[in-house]
Amino acid sequence: MAESNSNNTSGIPSVMKAAQQNGYGDARNVLTLRDDVPVPRELSSKQILVRVHAASINPVDWKVLNGNMSLITRFSFPHIPGKDVAGVIVDVGSGVKRFQVGDKVYGNLGMSDGSFAEYARADESAFAIKPNNLTMEEAAAIPLACETSYQALFTKISPPIGEGSKVLICGGSTATGLYAVQLAKAVGAYVTTTCSQRNFGLLEKLGYKTSQTTADQNQVHIIDYNEKDFGKELKGQNYDVVYDCVGGQQQWTSAQEVLKRNGQFITIVGDDTKSVLSVKAIASVGSSIVNRKFWSVFGSLHHNYIMHFLIPNFQNLNDMRTKYIETGKVKPIIDTVFDWRKDGVESLYSLYEKSKSGKAQGKLILKIADEE
Incomplete structure (x- = not known):
């Protein structure tokens, strides 16, 4: 792994709170919430580290959790689930050109997952600048x-x-x-x-x-x-x-x-x-x-x-932001915001169960940190 390109990483903790998937099955059987998960501090040249403020769930998340897609997705456990994410960049790899520390971003981590955590690491290509007219929770409802x-x-x-x-x-x-x-x-x-x-x-x-x-x-x-x-x-x-x-x-x-x-x-x-x-x-x-x-x-x-199978592309996220979201032509509808700081692991279980029920009227959000 390459060294980060930032000299201001002293405020990043060594451990974090994160969801932990320990196998395939229903959320209550295979998910835990731990506060001693190592923060992924080491970055390759094109990776960024994001302080996650909000994430959202999609049907593919509970299908992956259940093992419905295990033929094409093989994880080493414990695994941090979650794809949609919005947050603030706290560190960048030495080759990152599109972002800098402090940028507010949103993105889709793809099948690698990792958004149901206080910090998420991924290639810069997974992210785009967050729409300036949306909150972090609203931005997390957009990508996938x-x-x-x-x-x-x-x-x-x-x-x-x-x-x-x-x-x-x-x-x-x-x-x-x-x-x-x-x-x-x-x-x-x-x-x-x-x-x-x-x-x-x-x-x-x-x-x-x-x-x-x-x-x-x-x-x-x-x-x-x-x-x-x-x-x-x-x-x-x-x-x-x-x-x-x-x-x-x-x-x-x-x-x-x-x-x-x-x-x-x-x-x-x-x-x-x-x-x-x-x-x-x-x-x-x-x-x-x-x-x-x-x-x-x-x-x-x-x-x-x-x-049609989605192939994430940050240029799409940029186009969506400038042409449709910031112009007010497209906006998210949020059904429920779950906050694990208040409800602990039960917030994760409720997030998965409501998504799986098919009864949500809008996106389901996992709030992880307050807006800065």
């Missing part, structure tokens, strides 16, 4: 979910959505869905989304007028998936893009009824909503994608099927 939708709508499909595009978002009340609605509206798209009636108010909370009958550029068209099949409701309406945030084979089946010729279907879940990665599951997904790609080429309507 918003960047997933940003890439899906602007970089993974061709052409990307823009003014006048007709976009259907399956799961508009999910974290990725809420960001997708905002991003699509920000560029002047016509937006229809599916969600349960219980969550209609989330879109109104963001300031949008809503309608259950039509979509135009001044409002969001909402379909209650418990009452209606969007494939029947919107049949033949020539949507440019269907963005699936919930998964299940029915989304693809219904999408073919509403997409225009050469329309694009992009999913972040696929057919298997349980997301348990096994050799059999991977083979099944691969076969399904090949089959749908075949028909996208040789079928009469040429609907393009895309399975």
